[in-house]
Amino acid sequence: MSTHPSPGVQQAREALAARLAEVRKDAGLTKRELAVRCGWHESKSSRIENARTPPSDADVRAWCEACGAAGRAPDLIAANRASSEMYVEWRRLQRTGLRRLQESGAPLYRRTRRFRVYCSDVVPGFLQTPGYAAALLGTIAAFRETPDDVSDAVDARMRRNSVLREGDHRFAMVLEESVLRHRMGDAPTMAAQLGHLLSAMALPSVSLGVIPFTVERTIWPMATFTVFDDVRVHADSLDAAATLTQPSQVGLYIRAFQQLSGNAVFGAAARALVTRALATLDG
Incomplete structure (x- = not known):
């Protein structure tokens, strides 16, 4: 059985990653600065933003809080949960x-x-x-x-x-x-x-x-x-x-x-x- 996500799931993940990147850029943060604020390695920010690693709900919440955009977390968490079943x-x-x-x-x-x-x-x-x-x-x-x-x-x-x-x-x-x-x-x-x-x-x-x-x-x-x-x-x-x-x-x-x-x-x-x-x- 393939371990690769279906095209629909991958598209949903990429859409979520793009929205997270937008949140980071709106906050004026580099990936390294975001990683420092979240307490994780810079490579994790890159993997999430490039849709190579699906984030957990906690990751999404931490990302938004680090960018001063906690109010955007509920929508993004819902998108994250739906990515594997949206289509x-x-x-x-x-x-x-x-x-x-x-x-x-x-x-x-x-x-x-x-x-x-x-x-x-x-x-x-x-x-x-x-x-x-x-x-x-x-x-x-x-x-x-x-x-x-x-x-x-x-x-x-x-x-x-x-x-x-x-x-x-x-x-x-x-x-x-x-x-x-x-x-x-x-x-x-x-x-x-x-x-x-x-x-x-x-x-x-x-x-x-x-x-x-x-x-x-x-x-x-x-x-x-x-x-x-x-x-x-x-x-x-x-x-x-x-x-x-x-x-x-x-x-x-x-x-x-x-x-x-x-x-x-x-x-x-x-x-x-x-x-x-x-x-x-x-x-």
Whole structure:
């Protein structure tokens, strides 16, 4: 097994190293002066700054304090902790099938109290029916050429989604209207899914908004993301799952969610959009 970090991990380490170098330069310190203040050898400063040696949390904290920038330490420590998990290839996540991927997220779902979910492409997993989930996960398994355990994965997703009705959890979700129109499965599958969305809107733990096609936007459509409490963001792309934990990153997504929510309609207006999408289905 290779001991070299993946390209994504190395990029994250290099980005962290560049930020630490910036902190040092802003303080007007040489690497030697920094090392003296931190009580370590000058070569350690160079290895960290050149991304050859990943720093510990204590190293990052000492670095910032030595530069008179202690306030920057929390963000940098979060970046340091996330560097080994920030980008995880979907193929590696899914190599043992989709069921395990669904089950792996269950502990995070159970301990999270406040979810903020924005979806621009498909119905949020929390609100998917078994039929819709099977259609979606089936396309993923086929595209990724992963083991065909779609049925087990759907069961795992439904178990995971029990948090929607159990425990002290709150869900704020915003969908683009296009999510209501994208056909995932046949017409009966989509009809059942849209009907389920209407039912979910009545749940006391759920706030569900839809951004209409016709709204004058104050923020652009973007990739799907989920904010877990105020401490973690999952942002998905075709080839990677990004886990973001830096306070500044999480804050940026929270601000984006607030603006997207401002473009959405809720209550009767949202239900009308779902009902309109239902009416366009071919029986």
